[in-house]
Amino acid sequence: MNHQTLQALGIDLGTRNTLVAAWGDPPSILPLGEGEPAVPTCLARYQDEWLFGTPARQALEAGEGGNINIRYDLNSPLCDSNSDKEAWDIENAREWLVFLLKEAEYRLRYSEFALAITVPYPYVNPARKKLMQAARQTGVKHILLVHEPLACAAGWRLRNPIRELRKVVILTLGAGFTQAAAALVSPEEIRILTALNAPGWGGDQCDVLIGEEALEALSNQGAIKSAQIDYQDQIPFLSAVEKTRSLLSRRQTVRLAAFLKGQKINFELSRDKMNGWLSPYIDQVETIAQKAHLALSLKADALLVAGRMAETPLLIDRLSSLFGKQPVLLPQETSALGAAWFSHAFFTDEEKASSAVVDALPYDIKLVIPKGDRTSLHSIISMNTSMDLSHETFFKPIFLASRSEPFGIEILQGESLESSHYRTRFEISNVPSDAKGVKHVELNISIDPNGIFSCQFTDRLTKKSLPAIEILPKTALEEKILEQGTLPSPARAMPLASEQTPPPSKARREAPSPIPMRAPSCPKALLIKRSFASIEEILYQHQIEKEAIPPKGASHEDFSWDAFSLVVLTSASQFDRYIETIGQRLESFVKAGGSALILDWASIYIAKAFPGYVQFHEEPHGGMAAYVQATVVDPDLEKITGNTLELDLSAGAWDPIKDLLRPEDVQVFLTGSYAIRNGFYQENKPLAVFFPYHQGRVVFSVLNEDTFSTPTGRKVLDFFLNYAMSHIY
Numbered sequence: 001m002n003h004q005t006l007q008a009l010g011i012d013l014g015t016r017n018t019l020v021a022a023w024g025d026p027p028s029i030l031p032l033g034e035g036e037p038a039v040p041t042c043l044a045r046y047q048d049e050w051l052f053g054t055p056a057r058q059a060l061e062a063g064e065g066g067n068i069n070i071r072y073d074l075n076s077p078l079c080d081s082n083s084d085k086e087a088w089d090i091e092n093a094r095e096w097l098v099f100l101l102k103e104a105e106y107r108l109r110y111s112e113f114a115l116a117i118t119v120p121y122p123y124v125n126p127a128r129k130k131l132m133q134a135a136r137q138t139g140v141k142h143i144l145l146v147h148e149p150l151a152c153a154a155g156w157r158l159r160n161p162i163r164e165l166r167k168v169v170i171l172t173l174g175a176g177f178t179q180a181a182a183a184l185v186s187p188e189e190i191r192i193l194t195a196l197n198a199p200g201w202g203g204d205q206c207d208v209l210i211g212e213e214a215l216e217a218l219s220n221q222g223a224i225k226s227a228q229i230d231y232q233d234q235i236p237f238l239s240a241v242e243k244t245r246s247l248l249s250r251r252q253t254v255r256l257a258a259f260l261k262g263q264k265i266n267f268e269l270s271r272d273k274m275n276g277w278l279s280p281y282i283d284q285v286e287t288i289a290q291k292a293h294l295a296l297s298l299k300a301d302a303l304l305v306a307g308r309m310a311e312t313p314l315l316i317d318r319l320s321s322l323f324g325k326q327p328v329l330l331p332q333e334t335s336a337l338g339a340a341w342f343s344h345a346f347f348t349d350e351e352k353a354s355s356a357v358v359d360a361l362p363y364d365i366k367l368v369i370p371k372g373d374r375t376s377l378h379s380i381i382s383m384n385t386s387m388d389l390s391h392e393t394f395f396k397p398i399f400l401a402s403r404s405e406p407f408g409i410e411i412l413q414g415e416s417l418e419s420s421h422y423r424t425r426f427e428i429s430n431v432p433s434d435a436k437g438v439k440h441v442e443l444n445i446s447i448d449p450n451g452i453f454s455c456q457f458t459d460r461l462t463k464k465s466l467p468a469i470e471i472l473p474k475t476a477l478e479e480k481i482l483e484q485g486t487l488p489s490p491a492r493a494m495p496l497a498s499e500q501t502p503p504p505s506k507a508r509r510e511a512p513s514p515i516p517m518r519a520p521s522c523p524k525a526l527l528i529k530r531s532f533a534s535i536e537e538i539l540y541q542h543q544i545e546k547e548a549i550p551p552k553g554a555s556h557e558d559f560s561w562d563a564f565s566l567v568v569l570t571s572a573s574q575f576d577r578y579i580e581t582i583g584q585r586l587e588s589f590v591k592a593g594g595s596a597l598i599l600d601w602a603s604i605y606i607a608k609a610f611p612g613y614v615q616f617h618e619e620p621h622g623g624m625a626a627y628v629q630a631t632v633v634d635p636d637l638e639k640i641t642g643n644t645l646e647l648d649l650s651a652g653a654w655d656p657i658k659d660l661l662r663p664e665d666v667q668v669f670l671t672g673s674y675a676i677r678n679g680f681y682q683e684n685k686p687l688a689v690f691f692p693y694h695q696g697r698v699v700f701s702v703l704n705e706d707t708f709s710t711p712t713g714r715k716v717l718d719f720f721l722n723y724a725m726s727h728i729y
Contacts, residue, residue, distance in 0.1 A: 005619070005677060006142065007110035008348045010339025011100060011117045012151070014041055015176030015204065016308065018053075019333055020100055021340035022108055023348065027158065029333045032103050038332060043096055049552045052099045093134035101138055106571055106601075109653040111620045114142035114347035116339040118151045119451070120177040121197045121362035124413050124422035128452045142347040145450040146339050148172045149181035150359055152306050152330060153190050155338030159331075162187060166301045169292045169323070172335075173285065173307035173315075175203035180288040181360070182295035188355045194295035194384050195362040198284040203242075203308045206281050211241045213277045214256060214267045224263045237265070248274050249311040275314040282315050286322060293323065306330040346389075346449075361385040365445065365453060367398070368410035368423065377412060380445060381453075389449040398443040399460065407431045407439050409468075411455065426468040432461050441466065523725065526564040528554045528582065534708040535568060538718050555581040566595045566725055569602035570705075583608030590696035595724040600704040603655040610698060613691050615661050621653035622677045623702070630672040630687055637669050640715050647672065647687070648706045648713075655702055657686045666691045669720075670701070688716075690723060699724040 008023035017038040020030045032039045032053065039053035050056075097115075105111055115135060119128065128145060135143045149170040156168075165186040172179045178198040184191040218224045240258035247254045248271045256267045275282075293300055303319060305327045310316070319327050342357075365381040380398055387393045400409065406427040413422035431439040440460035447453045457466040525539055527548040539546050544566070553559055555578040561567070567589060572579060587609040590596050598605055601621065606614050630645040632638045647670075656676055660666045669688040675681050688701035699720050708717045 006112050006114045006348045007104070007108055008114045008340055008343035009104055009116070010151070010336045010341070010343050011097075011115060012148075012333075012336035012339060013117055013119070014335075015174055015202065017041055017332075018096075018100065019336035020104060021333065021336035022104065023340045023344040027337050027340050029336060030104055030107055032100070041096070043092060043099070050095050050099070052096070090130050090134050090137075093131055094137045097135055097138050097140075101140070109601075109621060109625070111653070113140055114343045115140050116144045116146050116151075116341075116343035116346070118148045118335050118339050119145045120148055120172075120174070121179050121195055122177060122199070123451070124363070125424075125452055126422060128450055132450060132452070142343075143450075144342055144346050146342050147181075147192075147195070147359060147362065147451070148174070148177075148306075148335055149179055149183070149195070150190065150192055150357070151335045151338035151342065152304060153181075153183050153185055153192075153338065154341045154357075155334035155336070156304055156328075156330060157185055157187075157190070158337055158341055159334070167296045167299060168302045168304055169289060169296065169300045171285065171289055171292075171303070171305045171307075171310075171319075171327075173203070173305065173309035175308055177202050178281075178285060178288070178309075180285075180292040182292040182300075186355070189358070190355060191358040191386075192360040194292055195360040196288040196291055197362065198288050201281050201284050204238075206278055206309065207238050207241045207245065209281070210245060210269075210274060210277050211238055213273075214241070214265070214269065215260070218265065218267055224260075224265065240265075244269055245274060246311065249313055271313065278312065278314070281309075282312070282318055285309075285315060286318055289319060289322065303327040304330055306332075306334055357389045359387050359389055359451075361387055361447065362451070363413050364415055366412045366414075368412050377416070380411075380443075381447075383415070387447060387449075392446050392448045394444070394446045397458075398445075400441045400443060401438050402441075403433075403437055403439065405429070405431075407441055409441070409443065409455075409457075413453075425471045426455060426457070427471060428457055428466050428468045431459060431466060434461065523566070524564050525566040525568055526554065526561060527568045527570075534705065534714055534717055535570070535721075538714065538721055542721070551578040551582055554578070555585065561585060561589050561594070564589075564594065566597065566721075568597045568599075569605055570599045572602045572604045579604060579608060587693075590698060591694040593695035595697045596699070597720055597724045598698065598700045600702065601655060603700065603702070606698075606700055610691070610693055613660070613662055613666055613693075613698075614657055614686075614689060614700065615659045616655055617658045617676060619677060621655055623649065623654040623656040624675045624677060625649060625653065626674055628672040628674050628687070630670045631684070632669070633671055634667070634669040637716070637719050640719060641712055645670065645712065645716070647703060648710070649674075649702070649704070653677070654704065656682060657689070657702065660686065660689070662691075688720070697724055697726075 010021040010023070012019040012021075018032075018041045019038045020032060021027055022030055029037050031037060034054060036054065040057035042053065042056040044051040044056040101113060104113065117131065117135065119131065123131075123145075131145065132143060149172050152170050152172060153168065162185065165184060168183050168185055170181045170183055178201045180194075180196040181192050182194040184193065215224070237258045237260045240256060244254050244256045248269065251271070253268055253270045256265060256269050258265045289303070300323060303323045303325065305316075305319070306329075310327075310329050316327060345357075361381065361383060364379060364383045367378040367380055369376045369378055381395055402408070406429040409426045409428075411424055411426070428441065431441060433439050442458040442460050444456045444458070445453055446456075455468070457468050458464065459466050523542070523544040525544050525546045527535070527546055528551060536546065547564070549559075554561075567586060569586075583605055586596060586605055590609070603616055607616060626649055628647045628649050630647050632641055632643050632645060656674065660668075666686075667690045668686045669690065670686070671684045672687045673681065673683045673685070688699070688703065690697065690699045692698075701720060703713070703716070707713045
């Protein structure tokens, strides 16, 4: 694998927000969605389409159902019981990751990625496996799960280069999880000594606690009827609580104003009251911070604090008093940048010059041994066992004996039967017995760098591997299916206006058409996927109406393309599910007399709809970022721009044309010389072409928005549009 073609990404998959960082010089945070550095970790399903990030969160806060929080879904024991979302957790995670990869692909001009995804300590084996399965289903081959405190340590070192060993305590105070770690950080190594978690505590739980206390106070005053908070149904109320708590970090009093189940909530909340209500949470944070400090012999050089609860004034005061120094509040992007470093160090750094990484196992692995009416636990692997992340860790074999058939082995992941999130049973049939009728089995456990443990079984008498059946405990959803015999239908959220199929509207002006067309003779454009601002500007200048809709809407059979004269496609992705359908509709549209302007990464539609005209390189997006000196070979375009153009293709990878399959039918506008990713240099290759297709026309160019943002670039784009639609006027 040529790692030069991989782009290393780090994904901070938070309970409330997600950030994506790209490795580079320097590493940077990618804007997502509508240009936000962090998007809400939220998606909503409407029919067969998804809403992501802010639109999904807005639907949730508007009181619409069917909104899903990824972090809860992946870890069933931490999942809200509302609607039993465990049924869709892998699909949800995959769709969320696909959304992030599309954003990265568009902004970085790469199509192949290596991923490092942050996970919390409480993620047990099923949760980690589900997340890995979802990530692999996106087509990404290089994936690593990184614990959040470890990612914070790497991100902190990245932004604060150190020359000697530093002893640090790391606290990650997120919305869903509260974690601590003791770490040794040097230029050569990051080593986690102790991994700790405060079960059941996070920012979301704190907001619920504050909300319940406020409601109880108002109920005691007779101001409202008593109301119980249901997290999923009362998101608007809890969002108001979160904003109020955040404001109290800078003010002494704030008025909490919200609605809950039709009741108006108006409550003055003081910082002192909030501190009192949050004291159980702060006590838990202090406890795990103290344990991490003890692992460093109370000699920590720094206390690093990350997460949404880090702004709580009383917590910072208590931590300052405990450590004798002011905590270092890490920026929001620290974890994502650290994850990007891991992605680079493990998958794209061919020199392997990066420092070593040793993590601590954040859970116990124990054997569950029945003894009559009682059950005892036998520790196999202890919590905080060191693991070198450069390879899979193997442990000493465990020798077991039993007379039972099948041979049963039960394993617990956690400290006790009560606190465990994962308890599984393995059953092995037909194990040979010795002369006394006893079966002897050797258990070998290994843990990979993602924190996923595996069990292998061997017959000690024959030394042969034994196949085992893993019997997982039933989820709440499975119990309901057994009880009711049906699977509940997924809830749906209200769509955004842009996701709905737009009704056809009247065009501003009409012009006679010289040939029969499936598209009407009125100049109206359909913009699919992303639209360039320069395209919209030129369409407006020509008084051409436009409709901009996502691929799902354009591919739907109920949406007619008959109202349009021109289809504009400016981007596409290998992850798009609608490529085949849109390709078929595009071919029919142009065949019947419509025009198509296809730019940049939308070249994939040329291959799908018109495969016999232009050939592209096998490796997608193989053009190297550069400024290309282009030769204008079309005489009409030369009158507008002159005989040469400097084209800005420096934004990232692009799709160069390899050859013309039917040169007699293809007209070339521009040619240029450039390098491609396999190291070859292409000379005088087409950069923009036109070809007729039955009764319609197709214009394609490798140029992107950066090229069209200049005055000369706008003239070139105007020429392409006019050429594509010249048979319509």
